[in-house]
Amino acid sequence: MFKILKKSFKTGIVTGQYPPAPAGQKFSVAPTAQKKAELFRKSLTIREVDTGSCNACEMEMNALANPVYDIERLGIHIAASPRHADALVVTGPVTVSMEGPLKDVFKTTPNPKLVIALGDCAINCGIFKGSYGVTGPVDQHIPVDVRIPGCPPRPSEIIEALTELRKGVTTFTRWFRKFSGNP
Amino acid sequence: MEPVFNPVEHLQCLFGPAINRVSTNHGIPVVHVPTNQVLPITRYIHANEELRGTLSLLWAVDRRPREERYELWYLFTLAESKDWLMVSTDLPGEERLFESITPKIHAANWYEREIRDMFGLIAQGHPDLRRLVRHNHWPKGVHPLHTNFPWNSILQWRQPPGSVDGHFIHGEGVFEVPVGPIHAGIIEPGHFRFTVAGEPIMHLDLQHFWKHRGVEKLFEQQTLAGGVALAERISGDTTLGHSLAYCQAVETLWEIHVPRRARYLRSVFLELERLHNHIGDVGGICNDTAYALAHAHCSRLKERVLQLNDRLTGSRFLRGVNCVGGVGIDLSTDQFSELVTELEHIENDFTELEQIIAVNASLIDRFESTGILKKQTAWDHGVVGLVGRASGIDRDLRRDRPFAAYDELPVRVAGSSHGDVRARVQVRVSEIHESIRLIREIQRLLPDGPLKSDRQVAPDAGAWALSAVEGWRGEILYFLMIGEHEQIHRCKVRDPSFVNWPAIQMAVIGNIIPDFPLINKSFSLSYAGNDL
Structure with missing residues (x-):
């Protein structure tokens, strides 16, 4: 018991102890996606779907939940079922066998929903482009709102992209601006 | 001084005329044998007390267009010396059948199923020749590792995906619990099918290869x-x-x-x-x-x-x-x-x-x-x-x-x-x-x-x-x-x-x-x- 407490005190708070995402790589998120994300305000529940990645993207998604990145502090929660999700994060090129399950997951996720393609493979099939085993990038099968490039993108980059996504104007600020006359 | 035990000479003494030739490639001895001798020789390597070889790898090569034949390669790691020993055989011309070694060497199970899917070569006597890599909705007759199969072909589905043929146990109080391919955590896709009676698992059937990217x-x-x-x-x-x-x-x-x-x-x-x-x-x-x-x-x-x-x-x-x-x-x-x-x-x-x-x-x-x-x-x-x-x-x-x-x-x-x-x-x-x-x-x-x-x-x-x-x-x-x-x-x-x-x-x-x-x-x- 005392050992555990001692260890916790000794370790302290590690959240935020990571190098910032490399500068010069700004994530541009389409305004339409920001508008969609506006609905979820400060809370976003994500469901991750792997459709054929090399598992490096999964490891970085897992890293987001560790004490260093701790995305729960940003209001982002990872759900265990697509039925609980606001956004789907899809990694990897869509393989012949995963095309069906991906479409099922998309159907199961309640509307309104966002689809985030994570990593180069999900965006353009990367190194696996053209193979008989791959049916195409994610946006060939389901509509994609946000693209986060990288092989794999660092957790800091994923956080930056998600922050950018949720920067959209909230209804409250729009209302506030309208009445304060301060655009 | 005790003579050094040489596994290849040992095999030559025993199987003499059944061995076509012996070669060495980058220090790995290869024993070339006719197709009908693969089972007795590999079985001997596996079971013999002095050799006790574990099957480390089994794979096929399509030698077309240069030569009209398939090759099958068996790689064994010997228990004592940890040396490698390879057995190789040819399937000339239109020959598509070879003798399965799975009934004697269990480790060959998935390899032989994989060869059947990827090359269309059929392991005769294999106890479980269900599809492994190609799921059921993959078209018939598609064997991606044939040399003449275009790497960028577009596959046409045969039937809606998702059907699984597993080994099932039936009986009163026996339940099946299917899990996957998409799991609850941030994990990769795979399908697990548990058969349970009460709490304990009686049988688990794995269905993988959802992520086969070629x-x-x-x-x-x-x-x-x-x-x-x-x-x-x-x-x-x-x-x-x-x-x-x-x-x-x-x-x-x-x-x-x-x-x-x-x-x-x-x-x-x-x-x-x-x-x-x-x-x-x-x-x-x-x-x-x-x-x-x-x-x-x-x-x-x-x-x-x-x-x-x-x-x-x-x-x-x-x-x-x-x-x-x-x-x-x-x-x-x-x-x-x-x-x-x-x-x-x-x-x-x-x-x-x-x-x-x-x-x-x-x-x-x-x-x-x-x-x-x-x-x-x-x-x-x-x-x-x-x-x-x-x-x-x-x-x-x-x-x-x-x-x-x-x-x-x-x-x-x-x-x-x-x-x-x-x-x-x-x-x-x-x-x-x-x-x-x-x-x-x-x-x-x-x-x-x-x-x-x-x-x-x-x-x-x-x-x-x-x-x-x-x-x-x-x-x-x-x-x-x-x-x-x-x-x-x-x-x-x-x-x-x-x-x-x-x-x-x-x-x-x-x-x-x-x-x-x-x-x-x-x-x-x-x-x-x-x-x-």
């Missing part, structure tokens, strides 16, 4: 020098293990002598990869018993190793470190001392954590006698790597077939004989300390010199090489054969997951379903590396 076919579109990037993307967590095994195969073909400094650096990076995966897995296993504290600490430590990788090489997963002929990234003396100091902090931190984990009774209670993989079962399945070592199979390529700098760095191989989850955790913990010790040792020994060597020879089409690397999961094997114009003709990749997945079906029997995630995590196998 990696082996993609290799055939690459030149020898161009395949490294693809090898790095077979399984993200084993980026360095795979790229190293691939580079070694090319280096054997080109007869490159990798400079000493590069070999030492390769060992450093391989140990770093082992570290971040092992630390993450210890945390993951604790998490599966709902012990969140250990998980939080371990994932924090894992993150430290990943950030260290990023600072040293510019990639958290060590991408772009290896290149054919050496390494692309050097470590300065300052960087090396930063590495060693950071690892010292991590080791102290981890040791404190170990003391907390080791005294947690509820944790140990979950670990002990859960998911036991018996030594005999492990041997029959040809299980490799840390799962094998936890079940009493004393094999580690770093010691048995030294590569990189391990010929000058003796490795203390960890092991256990219990074969349960606790044993696998203990092996991981010992390997974490051993990896840090090895890196410290390398700091003392690291020689100066060039980082890369150039090729010596231009081998002919048809030349081949085999290479093996002890990745953090276990033995990674690459078979590489050259075609015309330095193009790859065939690249057989075997991630340790491919042999360890079938063994998990044996380890779960009698356990309850809530323990399955724990057992699965303690094996910690790759889906991407298995599915290719």
Whole structure:
């Protein structure tokens, strides 16, 4: 018991102890996606779907939940079922066998929903482009709102992209601006 | 002086006229036999007391368009000497049938099913010829590794996907629990079908290969020098293990002598990869018993190793470190001392954590006698790597077939004989300390010199090489054969997951379903590396 407490005190708070995402790589998120994300305000529940990645993207998604990145502090929660999700994060090129399950997951996720393609493979099939085993990038099968490039993108980059996504104007600020006359 | 036992001469004495010829390729003896002699000879190698060969790899090669034949290759690792012994046979012309060795050598099971799917060669007498790689909705007659199959064909579905044919047990009170392909956590896709009566699992049927991306076919579109990037993307967590095994195969073909400094650096990076995966897995296993504290600490430590990788090489997963002929990234003396100091902090931190984990009774209670993989079962399945070592199979390529700098760095191989989850955790913990010790040792020994060597020879089409690397999961094997114009003709990749997945079906029997995630995590196998 005392050992555990001692260890916790000794370790302290590690959240935020990571190098910032490399500068010069700004994530541009389409305004339409920001508008969609506006609905979820400060809370976003994500469901991750792997459709054929090399598992490096999964490891970085897992890293987001560790004490260093701790995305729960940003209001982002990872759900265990697509039925609980606001956004789907899809990694990897869509393989012949995963095309069906991906479409099922998309159907199961309640509307309104966002689809985030994570990593180069999900965006353009990367190194696996053209193979008989791959049916195409994610946006060939389901509509994609946000693209986060990288092989794999660092957790800091994923956080930056998600922050950018949720920067959209909230209804409250729009209302506030309208009445304060301060655009 | 006692005469040295020579397995090839031994086989020649016994099977004399049945052996066509014997050749040697880069020090590996190959016994060429007619198709009808494969079963008796492989069975002898497997069962003979002096040889006790484990089937390490079984693969086919389509020699078209140069020659009208298929080749089947069987690679055995002998128990005592840990030497390799290969058996090869030809299927000339239109011959599509060969005799299955699965009834006698269980480890051949998935390999023969894979050959049937990828080449259309049928193993006669195989007890379970269901489709393995090609799911049921794949069209009939598609065998992607035929030389005349276009790599970029578009497949037409035969029927809606999702249908599964498994082995089912019927009876009163027997239930089936299907899980996957999409799981609850951030995990890769795979379908598990449990048959239970009450709580304990009676049978587990695995259906994998959801992520089959056609990696082996993609290799055939690459030149020898161009395949490294693809090898790095077979399984993200084993980026360095795979790229190293691939580079070694090319280096054997080109007869490159990798400079000493590069070999030492390769060992450093391989140990770093082992570290971040092992630390993450210890945390993951604790998490599966709902012990969140250990998980939080371990994932924090894992993150430290990943950030260290990023600072040293510019990639958290060590991408772009290896290149054919050496390494692309050097470590300065300052960087090396930063590495060693950071690892010292991590080791102290981890040791404190170990003391907390080791005294947690509820944790140990979950670990002990859960998911036991018996030594005999492990041997029959040809299980490799840390799962094998936890079940009493004393094999580690770093010691048995030294590569990189391990010929000058003796490795203390960890092991256990219990074969349960606790044993696998203990092996991981010992390997974490051993990896840090090895890196410290390398700091003392690291020689100066060039980082890369150039090729010596231009081998002919048809030349081949085999290479093996002890990745953090276990033995990674690459078979590489050259075609015309330095193009790859065939690249057989075997991630340790491919042999360890079938063994998990044996380890779960009698356990309850809530323990399955724990057992699965303690094996910690790759889906991407298995599915290719």
